[in-house]
Amino acid sequence: MTSRLDGRRVLVVGGGTRPSSDPDAPMGNGRAIAVTAARHGASVAISDLDGAAAQFTAALIAAEGGTSYALASDAADPGACAATVEWALGVLGGLDGLVLNVGIGIGRGLQGTSVEEWDAVLNVNVRSHFLTLKAALPVMGDPSSTVLIASVAGLRPGSNIPSYDSSKAAQIGLMRHAAREAASRGGRVNVVAPGLIDTPLGRLASAGRPSRATTRIPLGRQGTSLEVADAVVFLLSHEASYITGQVLAVDGGLSTLA
Numbered sequence: 001m002t003s004r005l006d007g008r009r010v011l012v013v014g015g016g017t018r019p020s021s022d023p024d025a026p027m028g029n030g031r032a033i034a035v036t037a038a039r040h041g042a043s044v045a046i047s048d049l050d051g052a053a054a055q056f057t058a059a060l061i062a063a064e065g066g067t068s069y070a071l072a073s074d075a076a077d078p079g080a081c082a083a084t085v086e087w088a089l090g091v092l093g094g095l096d097g098l099v100l101n102v103g104i105g106i107g108r109g110l111q112g113t114s115v116e117e118w119d120a121v122l123n124v125n126v127r128s129h130f131l132t133l134k135a136a137l138p139v140m141g142d143p144s145s146t147v148l149i150a151s152v153a154g155l156r157p158g159s160n161i162p163s164y165d166s167s168k169a170a171q172i173g174l175m176r177h178a179a180r181e182a183a184s185r186g187g188r189v190n191v192v193a194p195g196l197i198d199t200p201l202g203r204l205a206s207a208g209r210p211s212r213a214t215t216r217i218p219l220g221r222q223g224t225s226l227e228v229a230d231a232v233v234f235l236l237s238h239e240a241s242y243i244t245g246q247v248l249a250v251d252g253g254l255s256t257l258a
Helices: 029-039 051-063 078-092 115-139 162-183 200-208 210-214 225-236
Strands: 009-013 043-048 068-072 097-100 145-149 188-194 247-250
Touching: 009 029, 009 078, 009 115, 029 043, 029 051, 029 097, 029 145, 029 225, 043 051, 043 078, 051 068, 068 078, 078 115, 097 115, 097 225, 115 145, 115 162, 145 162, 145 225, 162 188, 188 225, 200 210, 225 247
Parallel strands: 009 043, 009 097, 043 068, 097 145, 145 188, 188 247
Antiparallel strands: none
16 A cells, blocks of 8 residues: 555545435545545544534545544534634644535526525635635644645536536635745645546436536546545645645546547
């Protein structure tokens, strides 16, 4: 087993996976990231709105001999963001890596999106990231690495959910600011922007919008959550020690070649 993250302490916000009745459903991105980070030697703290989902991710890690902790936490609650960071510091004994994977999408088109839906999405997808970064960056180890999980929808039109697309673009802007602030302490902040990935949420989206599953992708297939996780682990590791303020699209060429 390789140990890119040996001794590192990582918090994955949104580390559960949406429950699915499909017995063959794959892991979601957050769970795959947490499990892969542990396989590479990290101790992992997992938070999720669904506490049972976070506990299941922790159990998967424990079954492979890794160290993990789980917490039910609502990213839409402003007070929960700093509390989650404080909890992770306590259970891990410090914090070297942070992954912000939580996100929702509500509404359809400009006319089909209410103010309440817009605010709900921006609160979870942008405000929670801002508040978590604000709490975490000053107390993270040196060097530290943070990865925001955005989407190619933040790079090009894609979801027909304006709140979601806007929030993903905002995450990229937030990342660039955070990267500048973190650099003064040796920290790095980057974005991974997945494209069409085979996850329970992705399958649900395809069921509601069949055209999603037939999107032309230059590499000819959807990606997997483990491929997203490998990119995240690389950015968390010392192998990416001179990479910060960047957007890494894990999309089979969708955002630039399609």
